[in-house]
Amino acid sequence: MVWKPHVTVAAVIEDNGRFLLVEENSDGENVFNQPAGHLEQGENLTQAVIRETLEETAWKFLPKALIGIYRWPHPLKSITYIRFAFTGELLEREQDRLLDDGIIRTVWMTPDEIRACQSMHRSPQVMQCVDDYLAGQRAPLSILKELS
Numbered sequence: 001m002v003w004k005p006h007v008t009v010a011a012v013i014e015d016n017g018r019f020l021l022v023e024e025n026s027d028g029e030n031v032f033n034q035p036a037g038h039l040e041q042g043e044n045l046t047q048a049v050i051r052e053t054l055e056e057t058a059w060k061f062l063p064k065a066l067i068g069i070y071r072w073p074h075p076l077k078s079i080t081y082i083r084f085a086f087t088g089e090l091l092e093r094e095q096d097r098l099l100d101d102g103i104i105r106t107v108w109m110t111p112d113e114i115r116a117c118q119s120m121h122r123s124p125q126v127m128q129c130v131d132d133y134l135a136g137q138r139a140p141l142s143i144l145k146e147l148s
Contacts, residue, residue: 005071005080009049010036010125011061012087012133018108019130020090022056025102026122032107032114033122034129035061036083044146049086057106058097064088065138070125085129087138 012034013020021032037052039045046063053061063086070083099106109117114130121127 003080005082007039008036008081008083009039009045009052010034010083010085010129011049011053011063012067012085012129013053013059013061013090014087014133015090015108018110019114020057020059021107021109021114021126022099023104023107024056024122025104030104030120031122032109032117032120033126034085035059045084045144046086046141049084054094054097055100056103058094058099060091060094062088062091063141066141066143067129067137067139068132070128072123072125074123081123081125083125083129085125085132087133 020035022035023030023032035053035056037056039048043051049063050061053059065087067085067087070085071080072083073080111130111134114127118127
């Protein structure tokens with residue numbers, strides 16, 4: 001069997017000291033996560049984070065920087081995730097758009113509120129991405145290269 005990591009993207013979106021999260025059902029439990037999901041065939045990383053943010057929050061998202069790249073081996077599954085976390089700005093909300101299956105709601109939380117509910121995070125990547133954002137960690141999108 002060939003090992004393959006799961007490539008995911010996430011949007012770390014801050015507005016006036018609060019971060020946009022989704023509450024979702026994963027493996028029968030309600031958890032918090034950034035708007036996030038898997039890279040799909042044929043799309044690049046920024047296209048993926050724009051799509052995932054729209055599908056999970058109904059917000060159009062414009063990525064501006066890469067916060068970090070995170071490797072996380074799931075402790076209970078034989079899956080390793082490689083997450084590309086972006087930050088940027090929200091453009092507009094599609095008011096009538098239904099959220100993806102499994103998404104219960106969107107919620108804005110302060111870093112302290114996010115830290116207080118760590119037992120409900122989908123993964124340790126949630127808090128790490130917020131902490132790295134708050135530390136000012138940013139890389140320009142120009143470091144991402146699309147080769148044909």
